[in-house]
Structure formats: structure tokens, C-alpha cells
Amino acid sequence: TTRTPQFLGLDASQSLFPDSTTASDVVVGVLDTGVWPESKSFDDAGLGPVPSSWKGECEAGNNFNTSHCNRKLIGARFFSKGYEGAFGPIVAKTESKSPRDDDGHGTHTSTTAAGSAVAEASLFGYAAGTARGMARHARVAAYKICWQGGCFSSDIVAAMDAAVKDGVNVLSMSIGGSVADYDRDSVAIGAFGAMTKGILVSCSAGNGGPSSMTLSNVAPWITTVGAGTLDREFPAYAMLGSGKNYSGVSLYSGKPFSDSSLVPLVYAANVSNSSYGNLCMTGSLIPAKVSGKIVVCDRGLNSRVQKGVVVKDAGGIGMILTNTDSYGEELVADTHLIPTVAVGQLTGDAIKKYILSDTKPTATITFAGTQLGVQPSPVVAAFSSRGPNPVTPDILKPDLIAPGVNILAGWTGAAGPTGLQEDTRRVSFNIVSGTSMSCPHVSGLAALVKGVHFDWSPAAVKSALMTTTYTTYKDGETIKDIATGRPSTPFDYGAGHVNPVAALDPGLVYDAGVDDYLGFLCALNYTSARIKTISQQDYTCESGKKYSLGDLNYPSFVVPLQTASGQGGGSSAATEVKYTRTLTNVGTPATYKASVSSKTRAVKITVEPESLTFSQTNEKKTFTVTFSASSMPSGTNEFARMEWSDGKHTVGSPIAISWT
Amino acid sequence: AVAEKKTYIVHMDKSTMPTSFTDHFEWYDSALKTVSDSGNMLYAYTDVIHGFSARLTADEAKSLESHPGVLSLLEEVKYELH
Secondary structure: OOOHHHHOOOHHHHHHOOOHHHHOOOEEEEEEOOEOOOOHHHOOOOOOOOOOOOOOOEOOEOOEOHHHOOOOEEEEEEOOHHHHHHHOOOOOOOOOOOOEOOOOHHHHHHHHHHOOOEEEEEEOOEEEEEEOOOOOOOEEEEEEOEEOOEEEHHHHHHHHHHHHHHOOOEEEEOEEOOOOOHHHOHHHHHHHHHHHOOOEEEEEOOOOOOOOOOOOOOOOOOEEEEEEOOOEEOEEEEEEOOOOEEEEEOOOOOOOOOOOOOEEEEEHHHHEOOOOHHHOOOOOEOHHHHOOOEEEEEOEOEOHHHHHHHHHHOOOOEEEEEOOOOOOOOOOOOOOOOOEEEEOHHHHHHHHHHHHHOOOOEEEEEEOOOEEOOOOOOOEOOOOOOOOOOOOOOOOOOOEEEEOOOEEEEOOOOOOOOOOOOOOOOOOEEEEOOHHHHHHHHHHHHHHHHHHOOOOOHHHHHHHHHHOOEOEOOOOOEOEEOOOOOEOOHHHHOOOEOOHHHHOOOOEEOOOOHHHHHHHHHHOOOOHHHHHHHHOOOOOOOOOOOOOHHHOOOOOEEEEEOOOOOOOOOOOOOEEEEEEEEEEEOOOOEEEEEEEEEOOOOEEEEEEOOEEEEOOOOOEEEEEEEEEEOOOOOOOEEEEEEEEEOOOOEEEEEEEEEEO | OOOOEEEEEEEEOHHHOOOOOOOHHHHHHHHHHHHOOOOEEEEEEOOOOOEEEEEEEHHHHHHHHOOOOEEEEEEOOEEEEO
């Protein structure tokens, strides 16, 4: 990617990161749509031999042979039996029955995680710079599990099974399915198996935001990644006949309008016979009313770029893509086939008002390239799925956020940047958005941490990434939510925005192993058979033992409270909840002091002991957090933050308190 | 009428494998064959889970669920790119 290395402080802190020898022992496995091996991001110059522990393969198939792998792309496999079982045999004319990526998504995610550095990368000149993966010295193994018809669980589990056997260290999975209990969720089960072998599994949180409880991949042994913006935008402007000039974004690269040529402007809803005409669905526009005009289309239902094609097919010459209340002011730039500017809801409403008020509305669209240094940044992406955790509300998810908006990374040569069949353009890099893009950022950063601390467990790496995040801007204001324009909460950003330089030296970690997660399953009252389905182990929860979800050694805290019945939800009757956690010193001897910052008076939070002294590395110390809460109306959420600090390190944990 | 087949992931309790089987693949195959003559195993899983996936009718799946050593059956789920 371009820009994210600078945005995350990777470029400025090169000396802190592992040299190519150490880092290149780390293998990132990416389960996705496959790989485009010709991408320069898979150049293996400077990399030593493939790690001797690697047992993976480069599987030959349609348009792909074993020589497509090298010392960078060290593995490539494909899993299609489940897909073919449901859809019938793969037709080689339409998709490659091989690891080859016909879609682009898999090449984008794998190069984001661990692509080599490529100078002078850009998409039609946009987002120009040196593109590199987060762990640019790490090796990549691609596991193709997604096909034109979707990604099937039997193939996904087969790929996870193979990746574990092959010897990956980090698994990156930018996919999601419906919410299910952990023993009914194949990704959660597969991830548990991977975790037991020391593999960190990083998954996308989903794009169901800004609605609450829209998360996927929420098992506590998974690292769940939401999305935020960068300090980069691609401004474009809609100039109206009224003289008003509105800003939006665009990645359009074709012939622009001449600056002075105002052309007729129409709202799609007014030039269609369809009840959903405003959405510019295929065939919905009346060519006689659209020809030669700029069309305002509302976002939703069909893809953003498809709307441009619909306008073009009806004879339109430009498009203003307007957000509705589902998307607010979040602007997603696309490489449209006709001049297009995407604008927020407020701007969209103003433009529609102008169309209504003027007998001959006109407009033109101009493009302003790439803008850096945009503030505030990051902001939580509107599409990023939000908590509370729909399966176990007691575990805070997402775990953290990372860049996932307008990310430039490698792309397939088999499809255009819009993914539309009509798009015959071919690009080496593409700019796309989604938690699919934020997930491999964290996967790559986890590989970086793993390169420095090869002996750390997946939970320790995850803890390092989570406890070193930031939740405020330099001016002290909380990271904003673009969906509302207001400060976001841990239900939006989890522990905060990833900060990889700090994650290399977290000071302390909340470690957890298989037994901790088995205890968590006991706290969920899982039977031995259900536990075995997940863990492949015979494990019986101790009958006399009190298991508590809150005691899982997790780097964040959720306190679910019941509103006292019959007290009108406003009683001051206090509920006391105690959580125990254990910190492991992964730094030098030091004394850490606890502090809690909270804006709520409804909950008193105390930490005992308030100070922990570690005299050696790997020493463990236990502490208890007590939450004394008044009753609040059902649906109330309050947030706080706890930090342990020795003056050099800050080990931060978000706290969410919910009354139901 | 031919009953519609769907893919199921079958979770097996490897510790209960009868000693008459030399390896778990053989055991998985035997379990599958007891419910379906035409049962086609898609994958045998060995590392992240113990079990296999196969195309089965609903009746075959129900029957397999009660077979000794079967922990659970999960119907195929479609995931989407994010």
C-alpha cells in the first residue's frame, strides 16, 4: 500500500523493525480469491531461501504453474470441492481452477499484508508512491477459497487445515458469514485449531456498519479488525449552475469536462419509470431524459460503479453519487467509467434541492487528484461493523481498527479496477475499501511483531497490538465516527487504532492459552461434546468451579449489567462486578501503576493492587478490577479506559459497561 | 425423485476410533459409507478439526449424526468477501 506505512509510522521507524533475515522467517497465509503472481509486489529480490520449516506447495492448475511461486510467494493452493459441489464443475473459461486470482481481492489483501516494496505505484496517478506490504520481508502463501459464486465453509476449513500443515505463522481472512455459536462457526473452529498451533488468525470485522451488533468473526481467539480512514482523500467537485461548489471524492481518470461547460443536471428518480429509479438500477433510466446530462444517483442496492454504467448506457455523460442516511457523510472513491463525484448526504440533499428549485438545473464535475494530510484522521469508517459482540456480549469486539478506506494495493490482471465486465482497463494497483483491507494490515503488522518476538503466543501478539493502540487525536479528542461526526466508542474501534511501532515493545501483555479459552467455553456452559467440536480435546468443565466470562485474560473489558427490575431503571442500588486479569512482563524490570479514566459517575472502577512490580522477564502478576455500578436505564452504555504505565510503556484497555 | 444433496462438515471424535481401523481416513470413509453408498468425501480434515466433509441428503445427514464417533454435523455455509 502507499501512504499507510507513513501513516502508521513504519517508514520513520525502520530501525526498530526486524531485519530482512528475521522477518523473512515469518509466513503470512492469506485465504482469499487467490493471487496474481506477476504482481511486482511478489518480487523476491533480496529474500533468502524459503524457510526450511516450510512444507507448503505451489499447486499448478488453470493459468498457473509451480514456477509462479518464488522466494516471496512461497505457497499457492486452491480449494474448490465444496464450491463445485454446490455450483457444479468450474468452467475454465470464466474462472481459473487454480490459485490464480481472477477477481483482485486476494491480490489486494496479500500484497497489503506482506507485499514487497514497489516504487512509483499508483492507480491512474492517484495515491502515487512506493507501495509495500506491512511486513514487506515476510513470505506470502495464498490459499484460494473464494470463487465467483462465493466462499464455502468446507473449502475454507480445508485451506486452514492445509495452512497449518504448511507452516504459516499468521492467517489473514477477509471474509465473513452469518453469526453463529462458536461450535457452529467453521471459521471460529478452524481458527481455534490454528491458535493451538501458535498461529495468529486475523479476520475482518465486517462491513455492516454503522448499525450496531453487526460484527462477524467474534471468537475471542480471533483478532477482529474494523476499519478507519487514512489522512488521504481524492477530492472532486460538483459545481452547480447556481454557482455553488460542492466537494466530494472520485478516482475518475478519463477525459474530464472542460471547466466552464455546465451541462444539464437531472435526479435519477425524475427520469425513471421505476419505483427505485433514484438508485440507477440497470435499465431503470429513460434514455430520452438522460442523454447528454449529469445524473444524480442515490447510493444503495447495486454497486456504486454499476450505477455509472447504467447512466452511461442511458446516454448520460456524468454522475453525482449521493449518500443517503445509511452512509451519512462517508465518501468512498471509485474508478468510475464516466466522470463521477461521490458526495455525502448533506451535499446530496442540497443538490437535489437545487434540481427541484431550478427550471433548468446544470452542473459540471472537476477532479483534484490526491490530497494528503487530511484531518482529522483516522476516523471510523461508516461501513465498519460495530459492537456489541452479537455472540458473547461479554467480550469486546472489534479488537481494534486499522486503515481500510481507499487503500491502494496490488490487483489482478484479469479484471478491471471496478470489477465490472464492461471495464476493460487493466491496472497493477487498485484502490478499494472495506474491512477486507484493514484485516491484512493487522495480519502484516502481526507478522512484524512475530518477526521480533518469534516465541510470543497469538494472544500475546494480539495483546501487544491492542494495548498499544490510540483512541484520541493529538489534540486529545476521541477518534471520530464518520457515520455520525461525533466521537466514536469502543463498540466502534475496540481497543483503538493500531500503532505498530508501540506494539513492538508493549511492556506487558495479557497472554492466554488453550486452557484459558477452554475455561471461557465452560463459562458459556458448553457441554464437553461442544467443547470437543471446537478444540478437538477431551475437556470437562470442573463441576465445583465458578467460570466467569469476565475472567478470560482478554486485553479489553466488558461489564454487562442487568437493569434492576421494578426500580424504574434509575435506582442507585449498586452492583459490584470483579474481574481478574494476569499481566506478563515482556520488557525490562519495571513498576507499573494503574489508572482509570472515566467520564461516567454511574460506575466506580477500582484496581487492586494499584501498582505491580516486575523484576524479571516473563514474570506474571495478577490484579482485580472492581466495577461498582448504579442501575441505569436499559440500553445505556458507558465507556472508560484503564492503563498500566511504567512511564515508558502504556498498556491500555478499553472498558465498556452496558445495562440491559 | 432424487433427494437433494448438500455439503456437510462432519466433526469426528478421533479418540473413539475403533482399533480395527489403521487410520482415521479409513474410519471416516467407513462412517460415510454406512449412511451413503454414493457418499463422496470432499475433504478429510486432520489439523484444525478432525473430520471430513461430504455431500449428503438430509436423511443421510440425520443418520450419520447418530453414528458412533460423530460429534456434530454442520451444513455448508457460504461466506462473503468483506
